[in-house]
Amino acid sequence: MIILKLYLTYLIIVSIGITFGYHRYFCHKEYKTTPLIECILLYCGILCGGQSPLAWCGVHRMHHAYADTKKDPHSPQFKKWWEILFSTWRVKNIPRKFIRDLYKNPRVMWFHRNRWLILIATYIISIIIYPPLVIYLITIFVLSYIFYGMLNLVGHDDKGPVNKWWINIFAPFEGNHNEHHG
Numbered sequence: 001m002i003i004l005k006l007y008l009t010y011l012i013i014v015s016i017g018i019t020f021g022y023h024r025y026f027c028h029k030e031y032k033t034t035p036l037i038e039c040i041l042l043y044c045g046i047l048c049g050g051q052s053p054l055a056w057c058g059v060h061r062m063h064h065a066y067a068d069t070k071k072d073p074h075s076p077q078f079k080k081w082w083e084i085l086f087s088t089w090r091v092k093n094i095p096r097k098f099i100r101d102l103y104k105n106p107r108v109m110w111f112h113r114n115r116w117l118i119l120i121a122t123y124i125i126s127i128i129i130y131p132p133l134v135i136y137l138i139t140i141f142v143l144s145y146i147f148y149g150m151l152n153l154v155g156h157d158d159k160g161p162v163n164k165w166w167i168n169i170f171a172p173f174e175g176n177h178n179e180h181h182g
Contacts, residue, residue: 005136009139014144015172015173019172021042027061038105042111052115053111054094054099054102055094067160068160073089075156123137151170161181
């Protein structure tokens, strides 16, 4: 039962933070929302690996601009499979053109600058209030890296982006990868 609870917590937080936050809202501007909701999206995004929203969106936009080429930051055709799966690949420089709009958003910049403080404070507060909560937070952190790495690893083949329904089990609402790139 605990595994199911951990998994469901992961699905909820990653759906809010990564899928609907970093990805759909901040990267692709698929909808409009309020500053309060932006903060909730950003906070949940930080819980999913402590990644800067600025960097996450910049890398994702680079991925779209250069999909399946040597400039694609996480192309399984040009990176080692374990770098993709465990999200250990690195981008040395994100051209400003990919994140210019995000620099203008004060909430994005605040979460960018304070992401590690936010994450550490969340862990400390959870230990004080309810220590088992830390297991949930660590699970979200680790699964985000591995499951979105899995999406990056199997979401493209030799011909480009592909749809795989089962990706939704690991990276919610991301299984229609071909349509997303279309």
